[in-house]
Amino acid sequence: MTGPENEYPLIRQYRDWIQSGPSEDSPDRRQFFTHGTVVLDTNVLLSLYEYTPAARTQVLEALQSVQQRLWLPHQVGLEFVQNRHRIIIGRKKALETASKNLQNKIGEARAAILDARKLVQDLLIKYAQDTAAKEALESEISDQAVRVLLGDWTKALGDHIQRLKEYDLAISSVERGDPVLSQVAELFGDKIAEPPDQAEIRRRVDEAATYRFPNQIPPGFADAGKGTPLSSSGDFLLWEETIEHMAASTERSQLLFVSNDTKDDWYQPAGNGRSSRPWPSLASELRARTGAELRIETPGEFYRGVNRFLDAEIAEETYAEIDRAAENLIEVVITEQEAVHAQPRPDLIAAAFEAAGLEESLLDSIGDASSRLLFTWWLIGVTAQLERRRRFDDEPDVSLLPATRSETQPDPGWLPGRRLHLGEWPYRISSWIAPWFIKAVNCTSRHDRQIMQQLAARQLDVERTE
Structure with missing residues (x-):
């Protein structure tokens, strides 16, 4: 707003509210x-x-x-270095999921073609008793013929995904030296x-x-x-x-x-x-x-x-x-620090327990509230990570591990793997266990704790291969 009226205290004091907002032509x-x-x-x-x-x-x-x-x-720099690796890991997981989804889609296409063939065959028999045409279709559109037909397309799509896995910021190269981090550091210099x-x-x-x-x-x-x-x-x-x-x-x-x-x-x-x-x-x-x-x-x-x-x-x-x-803003990530203060949605809890084959009532046996929240968030995360269930569209990522394999103790509160049950935990000599997970395991039935330990061991195997 310009002109003499802009000199009035009312106009001057509240000009930010009166103006329409920033314009590219301001x-x-x-x-x-x-x-x-x-x-x-x-x-x-x-x-x-x-x-x-x-x-x-x-x-x-x-x-x-x-x-x-x-x-x-400082806050921007801190969030940047804390989240950069997760962004790269997210790319890697998205491409891995793409490979699995591709195979699933191709499998669905193959089944749909064979179902379509059967539909026509049934109609040929029902309305024309044309056995010769039915058998011709059986030979022409056999399962093997469909696999061959889809094979070239599957390979072409898969090759694109494979190239993307090594494209530009492959996780293996970033672990040896993050080029984006170096470029950002050079850009800001000492203006931090x-x-x-x-x-x-x-x-x-x-x-x-x-x-x-x-x-x-x-x-x-x-x-x-x-x-x-x-x-x-x-x-x-x-x-x-x-x-x-x-x-x-x-x-x-x-x-x-x-x-x-x-x-x-x-x-x-x-x-x-x-x-x-x-x-x-x-x-x-x-x-x-x-x-x-x-x-x-x-x-x-x-x-x-x-x-x-x-x-x-x-x-x-x-x-x-x-x-x-x-359009791809950073998603919420539940870490151990976040988990003890964030209550999961009931539908997430129900889906995770059903996917794991556990009853929600076992939470009542876990003594303290923090351990219950940590266990619940871990179960939500691990059942999604291991594809025991379909992720919700707005489901947060969970970065929470109940165990780690290392020679050194990751945190003073973590306990050696031998504290878990002999014959049920495969890494008793070479692992450390989070205290909240030991509490959860030791207060449940043998059936439930075996499920929990199997999920934790499988997650540990997956993490070590990524």
């Missing part, structure tokens, strides 16, 4: 790209693992055009925040949990109750770090924040004839606490802006990849 947009501090959210950096090599090269070259203005909050003081982190987590989240003050309130108070406060910790950084220098007068996250705790939902937009209160808070102006953009908007204002060369195909990756 007259001051160029300034954010040429002079602003640029902060990339964790999901923007993790998306680098999802691009093809050519697209990744173009994106990194585009980021070099704002390299001098980039700044990496130091870890905040632990007392300050505790204060911020408490503020998020007791004041901001209950009152739905952005950012991050949509994560309230997901995992531990610390893990659910990630967006707010990032926000506070960024405000502190912007306030430290009067030269930092514009902040360009780039993120895939457009949930309701960052973006005000559309309504009353208004499109969705970043919450105006975020811009107001940043200005009030630092004097700086805020602009929030998605990766697609940002890279198109880099192309427009800084003459970066990004192909249309790369924009398509950027937009596609933006």
